[in-house]
Amino acid sequence: MIELKQVTKRYGAVEAVHDLSFSAPRGQIVGLLGQNGAGKTTTLNMLTGYFPPTSGQVLVDGMDMLQHPRHCKRLIGYLPEKPPLYDEMTVAAYLTFVCRLKEVARRSIPAHTEEIMHLCGLWEVRGRLVGHLSKGYRQRVGVAQALCGNPPVLVLDEPTVGLDPRQVVEIRELMRELGKSHTVIFSSHLLSEVQQLCQRVVMLHRGRLIREADMAELTGEGDVLRLRASIAMKERQLLPALKGLPCVRRVKALPTPDADISEVLLECSRDGGERGDPRTQLFRLLCALDAPLHMLAVERDNLEDVFLRATSEDDAVHIPVR
Numbered sequence: 001m002i003e004l005k006q007v008t009k010r011y012g013a014v015e016a017v018h019d020l021s022f023s024a025p026r027g028q029i030v031g032l033l034g035q036n037g038a039g040k041t042t043t044l045n046m047l048t049g050y051f052p053p054t055s056g057q058v059l060v061d062g063m064d065m066l067q068h069p070r071h072c073k074r075l076i077g078y079l080p081e082k083p084p085l086y087d088e089m090t091v092a093a094y095l096t097f098v099c100r101l102k103e104v105a106r107r108s109i110p111a112h113t114e115e116i117m118h119l120c121g122l123w124e125v126r127g128r129l130v131g132h133l134s135k136g137y138r139q140r141v142g143v144a145q146a147l148c149g150n151p152p153v154l155v156l157d158e159p160t161v162g163l164d165p166r167q168v169v170e171i172r173e174l175m176r177e178l179g180k181s182h183t184v185i186f187s188s189h190l191l192s193e194v195q196q197l198c199q200r201v202v203m204l205h206r207g208r209l210i211r212e213a214d215m216a217e218l219t220g221e222g223d224v225l226r227l228r229a230s231i232a233m234k235e236r237q238l239l240p241a242l243k244g245l246p247c248v249r250r251v252k253a254l255p256t257p258d259a260d261i262s263e264v265l266l267e268c269s270r271d272g273g274e275r276g277d278p279r280t281q282l283f284r285l286l287c288a289l290d291a292p293l294h295m296l297a298v299e300r301d302n303l304e305d306v307f308l309r310a311t312s313e314d315d316a317v318h319i320p321v322r
Contacts (some may be wrong), residue, residue: 001026001075001183002047002153008058009042016042017207020056023177024200029179031194032187033307034204040187041081043204044157047185060153060316074102077151081158083142087131091122094130095144102149112148120144120174137165143174154178156186160193161272172197195219195303201312211310216292218306225270225278229236230295231286235262241289242266265299 003023024030038119044257045051046058048221049065049072056287058065061070076260086094095113104112117123120140123132130141139159146154159175160168175197178184194201201218217224231238235253242251242264250267268278275281279296286293 001061003057003059004043004183005057005059006059007043007046007053009039009046009051010054011273015207017204020204020207020209022202022209024183024185025151026183027179027181028174028199029197030183030200030202031198032066032185032202032204033191033194033303034187035311038204038208040204041157042207044078044080044155044185044187048076048155049130050078051203063214072147074319076155077145077146077149079142079154079156079275081161081272083138084145085130085138087129089143090127091117091130091133091141092126094141096121096149098145098148104149112150116144116147118187119177121170134167134169136163139163139167139171140174142170143178147178151182153183154185156184158188159186160188160190163174168193172253187250191303191307193304195258203307206309211306215303219301219303221271223231225268226301227266227268227278227282227297228295228297228299229282229293230256230261230263231291232261233289233291234260238262238264238289238291241285242282245278245281245285247281254264260295312320 001024005021006016007020015197020039020043032040032043042051046053049058049069052066061073063072078250081193086097089097094115095116096109099109099112105207117126120143122137122140122144125184130138133141143156143159146156158177160171163171172193174188175184179197195215197213200214201211202209211218234309239251239253241246247268248266249269255264264293267280270278283293
């Protein structure tokens, strides 16, 4: 539904985003992750047509944002980190105003705004001034204005920032509901929030893409089974044998104080292929090698583990050699 192709954004000599490519399919919630200054907000501004890229393409439903800006922007609802609200207007009047800006047919506006207010939990405060609302309700109004015109794509920048725990839960539930009928792209510092809501994750670091994957793949619930094992055999003998298993994609040796005990992390094809479950293949191999198995555990990462590992690895790549 929305795609970036080799997008770069420079501000003078500063390169905020470098050669960035990723896509958000129709009907998915995609989380955009990164530390402060990673280029998340710049990326969202380019996705919505607020900033043009220095080079590269932003495609919305197959159309180039620069060549068809009016049509592309009709397909996107945008909630920036600071919602664009008018405090002196009532909720209903503000949403009517936004619908007119988005060229919704006048006769359709009353029913359309009523539907949005019910969806966003704003019906009871429809007559109140926006300036008199709590932060949680103001954030709901921000989401509601993004829904005006019924765009199929929603882009949300830190939608739960500054909210209390109850308000965070309410906005998450709203986003989960919206994800059933929209493509949703949102940025967040809360990794637990992204893990709860998203089917796909895009990680940025220093303006570059470092990971793009389905959530199940990142957290070890996809087609890769990660096994941690402690085996009574020297590492130099064990590793070649493990790499020869049909199910094994990758073997990593872990530090251990005993040279006669090897600790390894195996990444295996979950189905194991024709020879069955990876754990069964491992047991058979170790029996043939007469190598006692001291410990075997399935490793599952949370998103925080994955993110910290990915950013630390990227930092290591960028350490200058003296």
